[in-house]
Amino acid sequence: EAGVAQSPRYKIIEKRQSVAFWCNPISGHATLYWYQQILGQGPKLLIQFQNNGVVDDSQLPKDRFSAERLKGVDSTLKIQPAKLEDSAVYLCASSLELGLTYEQYFGPGTRLTVT
């Protein structure tokens, strides 16, 4: 079974530029998550989708971050314009369904450096 795929793996941009990350979850997984992991911290949930609907985006900085999951499969996360403090690893995860006991499977992440 293929895991969660993310691209690119690494990205370096200057502040005020825009960037987009792509995630392909495990086939059949209804729930998709985007996390931000700043160096030395644990992952922090940014947004959560159930199929193509948003379940929770309370921690997403909506003035600069946006995410979509068209057709309930792939997802993209965009930052526009980027700030220095956005430097982090962006992790995508998916689970079969929404619920406590449904394991979240993580992708390898995209490491973003904003200079």
Next chain:
Amino acid sequence: DQQVKQNSPSLSVQEGRISILNCDYTNSMFDYFLWYKKYPAEGPTFLISISSIKDKNEDGRFTVFLNKSAKHLSLHIVPSQPGDSAVYFCAASSSRAGSYQLTFGKGTKLSVIP
């Protein structure tokens, strides 16, 4: 305000000995707890979980203990192996929050010395 705390950034243990990783939480709504393991340049992988109706869950060399009154959980690895060297994250969730989102601690880096 950190709701899940892992106060030890790192831990070194000899191969074959017991590794004990600790985690504290402050939110009384949390009723499900998980441990994830992360190798460099990889995403976290699920290790073991425990529901608040239990005080212990065991899976092979890994055991998680939950003390609800103290809002404390611990992960025991026995015996520790060099391949266990990784960063371990404690996470918590609530069945009463419709999103079931995970709140993670900062992680503890475990080094198992051969």
